Amino acid sequence: MNRIYFNDVVTRDGFQIEPNFIPTDDKVKLVDELSQCGFAKIEVTSFTSPKAIPMLRDAEEVMGRIARVPGVEYTVLVPNLRGAERALESCADEFNLVMSTSETHNQANLRMSREKSFAGLAEVIQYVNGRTPINVSLSTAFGCPMEGDVPQSEVEGFVQRFADLGVRGVTICDTTGMAHPAQVASMANNLQKKFGNLQLTFHFHNTRGMGLANVLAAVQSGITRFDGSLGGLGGCPYAPGASGNISSEDAIHMLDAMGYDTGIDIPKLLGLARKLPLIVGHPVPGQVAKAGRTCDLHAAPVQ
Numbered sequence: 001m002n003r004i005y006f007n008d009v010v011t012r013d014g015f016q017i018e019p020n021f022i023p024t025d026d027k028v029k030l031v032d033e034l035s036q037c038g039f040a041k042i043e044v045t046s047f048t049s050p051k052a053i054p055m056l057r058d059a060e061e062v063m064g065r066i067a068r069v070p071g072v073e074y075t076v077l078v079p080n081l082r083g084a085e086r087a088l089e090s091c092a093d094e095f096n097l098v099m100s101t102s103e104t105h106n107q108a109n110l111r112m113s114r115e116k117s118f119a120g121l122a123e124v125i126q127y128v129n130g131r132t133p134i135n136v137s138l139s140t141a142f143g144c145p146m147e148g149d150v151p152q153s154e155v156e157g158f159v160q161r162f163a164d165l166g167v168r169g170v171t172i173c174d175t176t177g178m179a180h181p182a183q184v185a186s187m188a189n190n191l192q193k194k195f196g197n198l199q200l201t202f203h204f205h206n207t208r209g210m211g212l213a214n215v216l217a218a219v220q221s222g223i224t225r226f227d228g229s230l231g232g233l234g235g236c237p238y239a240p241g242a243s244g245n246i247s248s249e250d251a252i253h254m255l256d257a258m259g260y261d262t263g264i265d266i267p268k269l270l271g272l273a274r275k276l277p278l279i280v281g282h283p284v285p286g287q288v289a290k291a292g293r294t295c296d297l298h299a300a301p302v303q
């Protein structure tokens with residue numbers, strides 16, 4: 001069975017939308033504990049404007065204090081040149097550039113047109129000049145909460161333009177949980193056919209309960225890289241109606257049960273997921289941490 005690679009984004013996608021600031025000590029501890037679970041990648045934080053995303057205003061300190069485990073890639077979100085300068089100083093292993101495939105969401109999130117974003121990110125790629133691998137996350141690729149459908153040809157067009165600039169990978173993001181499995185299979189098949197040399201990652205939100213169905217459709221179409229968020233936290237503060245990512249532990253538990261090799265220590269991950277409500281101060285959506293694994297059996301009731 002294929003190896004599946006997971007990137008946990010809870011400390012970035014998860015914490016950016018939390019109502020209360022998560023203390024820096026808790027962020028560092030959580031990243032360090034995630035590092036022990038077997039993730040291929042962890043999206044640690046975001047070098048965006050601290051005014052736009054105040055919850056991640058401690059990005060430098062978090063990057064400076066985490067204990068890096070060999071074999072785990074520590075990636076960070078970078079929206080512009082200033083972000084790239086900060087990320088370079090922090091020696092991130094990968095820069096995750098971001099723009100939206102929908103004009104309206106790009107304006108809401110990054111306060112500029114898609115063309116201006118593309119030109120800015122092209123400048124970032126030129127500035128980084130191969131010093132750090134680049135991934136580009138394309139938001140609202142399966143639909144925009146303000147515009148509706150985003151044609152696949154539009155998404156492919158941006159993937160092609162970034163591939164031409166030499167990026168290592170792209171992440172196809174379902175920012176507000178609008179994707180359905182047939183759409184995911186079609187996207188996965190087309191992109192793999194056209195961009196066999198790119199690392200393709202799929203990023204789902206469970207806003208409408210289709211998250212794991214979408215993971216399954218992608219895996220069965222040959223996709224091997226996924227973003228997930230511990231506990232199912234997450235969401236873009238500039239996308240109306242956004243809610244949590246797929247829960248890493250639920251997706252990993254499902255794939256593991258099906259015989260896929262995720263490389264993850266699931267009991268350790270579930271232990272971490274069970275501590276998350278104490279860190280954020282509220283319940284979290286992930287289900288397996290509450291129910292236990294399918295192999296965690298209960299004693300029969302006494303007759």
Ligand code: COA
Nearest residue numbers: 047048049050052053079080082083098109110111236237
């Ligand atoms: N890091 C730190 N500060 C930054 C910055 C960065 N990457 N980019 C801009 N700034 C600061 C500028 O220095 C300026 O500060 P000042 O007001 O003290 O002079 C201020 O932010 C405004 O800069 P400007 O270039 O006008 O940017 P903007 O206000 O149009 O913001 C973005 C553009 C992209 C930086 C901002 O909209 C942003 O960070 N959005 C968040 C996107 C995001 O992470 N969404 C969720 C994930 S998809």
Ligand code: ZN
Nearest residue numbers: 013175234235
């Ligand atoms: Zn997301």
